[in-house]
Amino acid sequence: MQNAEATTQNGTEQEATPRRRRISPVIIRAVNVTKEYRKGDVVTRALRGITCEVRRGEFISIMGPSGSGKTTLFNTIGALSTPTAGRVLIDEVDVAQLNNDELAYVRCKKIGYIFQSYNLVQAMTAQENVMTAMLFAGVIADEARKRSMRILDRVGLKERWFHLPKELSGGQQQRVAIARALANEPKILLCDELTANLDLHTGQEIINLLVELNKEQGVTVICSTHDYRMLDKSDRIFWIRDGLIEKVWERKDVKINLGTIGIPH
Amino acid sequence: MLDVREQARLPFRRMLDLCLDTISYRLFRSAVTVVIIVLAIAFLASIMVEGYLGRSVRDTVVGKTLRRTAYSRFMVRAGHVESIESLLASINALRPGTTDYDNYMAWAGVKTDAQAAAFLKRTRTAGRYLDFFEGLSVGRRALLVRGERDLAIFDWLTDARNRESFHEHLSKQRSLKLPGAPGEFDAFIADWPATRRQLEACRAGYQDTVHRIAALSGPGGVGAALAAAAAENRTEAFFAQVRAAGLRTDPKEIPDILAGIRYQREFNWAIEQLRKQPVRTTWNREWQERFSPTLALRAAADSPARVSWIAGALAKGDAADRARWEKEKARILARTPEGQTPKLPPEPKSWSEGFEAERFTRIAREYAAQAELLEAEQALLNRYGRTAGLSEKAVWLILVSFVVCVVGIANAMLMSVLERFKEIATMKCLGARNGTIGFLFITESTIMGIIGGVIGMVLGFLIVLGRMSWTYGGMLYERFPYESIWYTFLMCLACSLVLSGVAAIYPARVASRMAPMEAMRVD
Structure with a gap:
């Protein structure tokens, strides 16, 4: 699926890489990824040959107008779906070659997901939500209980472990979701608009938590977001448009003046 | 990887x-x-x-109700000969080890267990095929066996030409299948004359026994003879005579049979009371219900009022009859010339004589309980069938x-x-x-x-x-x-x-x- 646009895209990307200061191993590599959705006779090309690399410990934001293929890219590099063509290597494993069980394994062990609407299991307490992720990974129950308490402590919810999601505030639910995403010590955290449902203050707290985790545990964070505070913390920003990466900004190249947006502190 | x-x-x-x-x-x-x-x-x-x-x-x-069953079975065996079809059904319903089984085997002239097994095998097969033919519609039966019925079907089929036509017609009836393995039916038909002879022999044995019992029990029939024997305390001798005539009786069933015959006589007495004319004709008017002796007996079971009414009705009947008789007598006496012997009407017999209210009530109660049981049995049999599942x-x-x-x-x-x-x-x-x-x-x-x-x-x-x-x-x-x-x-x-x-x-x-x-x- 080599076409003109894809090659130019490759070019810009390859130019961008050598300029990085911190050189760490590549954890996600997408090569010429295309994704088509077929609905009847209509074929929608959501991704049209994306090539990119994400290194371990990076904090990446993905931006783009709606319908640009942002979510599709997100799903594809998150092993939620397989690409129509091209290769997606997550930790040197080609996702396109995997069957369902192997995909489940990758999702379980290597990636943590955080969703805009938290997606906690309503019937379970905070701790059980975190534990479930570990149980799917095959951790025995007692061990999972101990570890989930440790992680909840880390996200600042030690006192509220026995509460059901509906008894927690939005920010607290999102903390539980982060704790759940961290349950199996993933190398990658995928965040889908995680501050969109939160007020400014709580959103800031969650972003700070995420940045702390990124710094202290070296976990790679990939966010799809429109939140400028998030962009402010990012190492790189991918700008998606029409199924292609149009631009990649380094943080230092982007001028974000938070003062003018009117944060209260 | x-x-x-x-x-x-x-x-x-x-x-x-x-x-x-x-x-x-x-x-x-x-x-x-x-x-x-x-x-x-x-x-x-x-x-x-x-x-x-x-x-x-x-x-x-x-x-x-088994008590009644033992009694009625005894009365049937000792007093009536079965038709050959009914005999076949009875034989197929036999359970080994019972006295009934022994009776039939003795009548059929079967001596050893092997013979008995062979005989039963034949009768069971016959019963199965008979069921098959009985289950056919009239039209099909007319077509297949020319409308023959019962065991005559097998007789008819013994003829080779008839059998041929039967098989020819049967093969055209696709939904119809003879029970048993192929060829089994023909083997059965070939064996049928022998089977029939054995059944006839069994029936003849049965008949001889019934005749002998009739001869020893006299004109009143076996029931009266047994009742008389019971009254004179010589039932053992009576049953020994019956045994000698060819009908075995299970000793365990004898008390039940005696109880049955006692009950039957009491019941007959009570019904006789109810059939008397004063009761019969005034019952409808008094109780506003249709008169039937058995229904009246049941109704009397729980109602002392009815029993005393019956006694009263009998007494009234007596009084009315006597008054009529007196009047008639007076009239005839008045008409008869002096010196001549008047032709007086016979003195009326008393209706109420021998009516014992207590005895009647006891019988009525016993009968009502029996009837309830029988009704319950019938209802249950109708509802739950005779088989499991x-x-x-x-x-x-x-x-x-x-x-x-x-x-x-x-x-x-x-x-x-x-x-x-x-x-x-x-x-x-x-x-x-x-x-x-x-x-x-x-x-x-x-x-x-x-x-x-x-x-x-x-x-x-x-x-x-x-x-x-x-x-x-x-x-x-x-x-x-x-x-x-x-x-x-x-x-x-x-x-x-x-x-x-x-x-x-x-x-x-x-x-x-x-x-x-x-x-x-x-x-």
């Missing part, structure tokens, strides 16, 4: 925890599913339990209820799956495999199935138990069929498991195939 085996399967206990959490969280929807299962299983349990309890009551009642209609109804149940649960589960798309997709994002998700839903459904099954079977059992103990009272507990009830419970549990499991297959499939991307959907 990737060793998925490293990711252990979700332990079953955790899976149960997950399911129980979900069920209790969505209590209302779970309750709907449970109720569907409860209804279907309660239906199954009630039908099965009713069958078992009904049959146990039937057996109890039949046990109580569910009727075809019941099986059909149960199957329909099961189908409805499966569809209902599948629908509820599917709704639940579609409602929880986000949760399922999230679990997949967390690394749950397709199989795990599917199994989760089947487990959930099965748990609800077990809950519903247990509630349903207890409910069905209690409802039926309540209703039947209302109808039959203590009789229900005399032979309570514990084993069958346990079997019913096991059956219900198994059915609820299978039903809920089967119903969850499709929803579980939908759930397990759901794309993990769905978790991203914001609604």
Whole structure:
């Protein structure tokens, strides 16, 4: 699926890489990824040959107008779906070659997901939500209980472990979701608009938590977001448009003046 | 590259925890599913339990009427010869070891067990084929065997040409099949003359016995002779004579037979009282009901008023008859010239003579109890049949209820799956495999199935138990069929498991195939 646009895209990307200061191993590599959705006779090309690399410990934001293929890219590099063509290597494993069980394994062990609407299991307490992720990974129950308490402590919810999601505030639910995403010590955290449902203050707290985790545990964070505070913390920003990466900004190249947006502190 | 085996399967206990959490969280929807299962299983349990309890009551009642059965069997064997078809049916109903069995075998001239087995094999085959022919429609019978009936069919078929035409017509009737292996029928027909001879011999033996018993019991018949023997305390001698005439009687049954004949004589006396003209003609007017001796006897059982009325009616009849007689006598005396002997009418016999109210009441009560038992027996036999097992209609109804149940649960589960798309997709994002998700839903459904099954079977059992103990009272507990009830419970549990499991297959499939991307959907 080599076409003109894809090659130019490759070019810009390859130019961008050598300029990085911190050189760490590549954890996600997408090569010429295309994704088509077929609905009847209509074929929608959501991704049209994306090539990119994400290194371990990076904090990446993905931006783009709606319908640009942002979510599709997100799903594809998150092993939620397989690409129509091209290769997606997550930790040197080609996702396109995997069957369902192997995909489940990758999702379980290597990636943590955080969703805009938290997606906690309503019937379970905070701790059980975190534990479930570990149980799917095959951790025995007692061990999972101990570890989930440790992680909840880390996200600042030690006192509220026995509460059901509906008894927690939005920010607290999102903390539980982060704790759940961290349950199996993933190398990658995928965040889908995680501050969109939160007020400014709580959103800031969650972003700070995420940045702390990124710094202290070296976990790679990939966010799809429109939140400028998030962009402010990012190492790189991918700008998606029409199924292609149009631009990649380094943080230092982007001028974000938070003062003018009117944060209260 | 990737060793998925490293990711252990979700332990079953955790899976149960997950399911129980979900069920209790969505209590209302779970309750709907449970109720569907409860209804279907309660239906199954009630039908099965009713069958078992009904049959146990039937057996109890039949046990109580057995006394009468022993008596009537004795009277039949000693007084009437069966037709050859009835003889065949009787022989096929025999159980080895009973005196009845010995009687028939003796009549048939069978000496050894091997002979008996051969004879029974022949009669059973004949009975089976007879059932086959009896089951045919008139048109088919006309076509196949020229309208012959009963055992004459076999006689007719003995002719080779007839048999040929029979087989030719039978082969055209595609829906019709002779029972037994191919060729068995022809072998049976070839053997039929011998079978028939043996049956005739048996009937002749039977007939001789009946004649001999008639000769020894005199003009009153065997009943009167037996009653006389009982009155003179020489029943043993009487039964020995009967035995010598060729009819064995089970010693255990003798008291029952004697009780039967005593009861029969008492009953005859009571009926005779009721048939007397003053009672018979005034009963309708007095009690506003149709007169029949047996109905009147039953009515008198619990009503001293009626008994005393009967006594009164008899006495009134006496008084009226006597008054009429006196008048007639006076008239005749007045008319008769002096010196001539008047031709007086005979003195009327007394209606009320020999009427004992107490004795009558006792007989009436005994008869009413007997009649109730007989009615109960008849009703139970009609209702629960003579054999075990569910009727075809019941099986059909149960199957329909099961189908409805499966569809209902599948629908509820599917709704639940579609409602929880986000949760399922999230679990997949967390690394749950397709199989795990599917199994989760089947487990959930099965748990609800077990809950519903247990509630349903207890409910069905209690409802039926309540209703039947209302109808039959203590009789229900005399032979309570514990084993069958346990079997019913096991059956219900198994059915609820299978039903809920089967119903969850499709929803579980939908759930397990759901794309993990769905978790991203914001609604």
